[in-house]
Amino acid sequence: MTTIAALEALRAMTVLGEISSGAVTRADLDRLGVRDGRLWQKLSAIYFGSTRQRKLQAAARAAGAELSLDAVAVIEKHLRTLLSGGAVTVEELRVELCGLRGTVADIDRAAAARVRDHNRSVQDAAAKAYGKRALRGGKNTDGLGMRTLTLTLPERQIAEIIATLLPTAEQERAADKALTYEQAMGDAAYRHLVSGSPDGSPPPMIPHVVMALPDYAAVLRQEGDETIFALTDGTTITGQELVEQEMSTHGLVGLYSPVTGGINLYRDERCANWKQRMLLAAETILCPAPECTTPATQCQAHHLIAWAEGGETNQANLSMACRVHNARNDDNPHAPPRHGRLERHPGGVVHLPPDGGPPRTNIHPIRQLSALALINA
Ligand SMILES: [Zn+2]
Structure with missing residues (x-):
């Protein structure tokens, strides 16, 4: 057999x-x-x-x-x-x-x-x-002398915790380039939990709600309570929850166009600006690599045609991608393919596998609520 x-x-x-x-x-x-x-x-x-x-x-x-x-x-x-x-x-x-x-x-x-x-x-x-919220574990020591905690809370609270830890972790990584993301987040969690927010820690990034204009109007009229929207931190929210939380606690991306004039920076600046990052986050909700679950708020702006290859810092040439998939992308189109590359196709950013097979997309269900899915629906 x-x-x-x-x-x-x-x-x-x-x-x-x-x-x-x-x-x-x-x-x-x-x-x-x-x-x-x-x-x-x-x-x-x-x-x-x-x-x-x-x-x-x-x-x-x-x-x-x-x-x-x-x-x-x-x-x-x-x-x-x-x-x-x-x-x-x-x-x-x-x-x-x-x-x-x-x-x-x-x-x-x-x-x-x-x-x-x-x-x-x-x-x-x-x-x-x-009722299912819990902090479990922490009792067993492994061979390295380490213990593990598992925290279960509503998705919004976990997203809030990560958004609070992230700026501290990024500061630590800027100071020590050898730190991995997971190590820096571990350090940040310890510092915040044991000593409260460390002095001078930057404010967390505010997640943005992604909605089409007719839905936005309905929410403002306090209709559409059942409608579900995605946030750029990878969580979801209903129209009713949005109103209850006084909208002001979340940023809103109310307008979206796949080709937005006025924000093309061409080769002025390598880093995507805040507005571009917001639009890119709304477009994709999660990293576009197949099966990736990293929310856009934790992603980096990725040049689809590499900066080194002459790629411009404009909406069409950018996508959010997580650290891992940004780093693993085959930026040099002339080199032999290793991990494949992200490319913008009509309908959104796809992953071209290294074996030359058909393009793959990230089919995570929450991406059906992304700005690009909403305008293509
Ligand atoms: Zn990813």
Whole structure:
């Protein structure tokens, strides 16, 4: 049997069915060193065990026939966060999520977004979710003498914390070029937590809300409460929340044109100015590299045609890109391709893979709310 055939035989529904029928036991899984044996057993009970919802269970199996065990595991992880009292039951949503396709990472993000959409319709959703806030861990020391904390808070609060730490981290990195982003953020978190905001720490960057003009008008009239908008820090907000938070706490990018006159700087200045950064952030919401989740507020302005190659600092030649994808971009078009490059195509910035394959985009669900997606809708 080839490896490919072995992996194909390991599709979730095949394995879970055999666990359910007893053809594969928990002892077999343990003996073969399967780490997730316990999880597979639980999944097999969900997809093959007795239930009052037999039709929906069969529909989920049919929809998910092609899925891997990892994909089914992430679907169930997100289904556990579905709040009760909404328009769909967990069994109904399972069928929908089992119809998702793509890499496990794609399914992970799409499933999170679908469950989030459904949870928004639940009464007191924010209050119910807020009950899940936590600071966990910090008790186990690893081989290096380090400990790890995991902080769970509403996305807005986490984005606020990162925006508060970022300027301190950037100051530290400016002072010590050897610091990585993660190290500098770790130092900043320690300094802010232990001693409060360090003296002279710069104010955090204000995230901007991205909306089309008709929606902007509706929000000003206090209509469109249910409409969901993206913020340039990679979080989302509803029209109602925006009004409740008095709009003033968030910047607004109300106008957007893909070709905006008056801000072309041509070769005057290498660094994108503030207005350009705002428009670029609204355009993309996240780094445009496929599967990247870095929000635009943490990205750098990237020259699509490199400055060294004569690329200009104007809207058409710029895109936001995270540090990693900015650094990994093949800036020199004459050198052999290594990581591929970002390029502006009609409809937005795409990634051209190094093997010459078709252009790929970042299909993260929140990017459907980006300025470019809104004007192309
Ligand atoms: Zn990126």
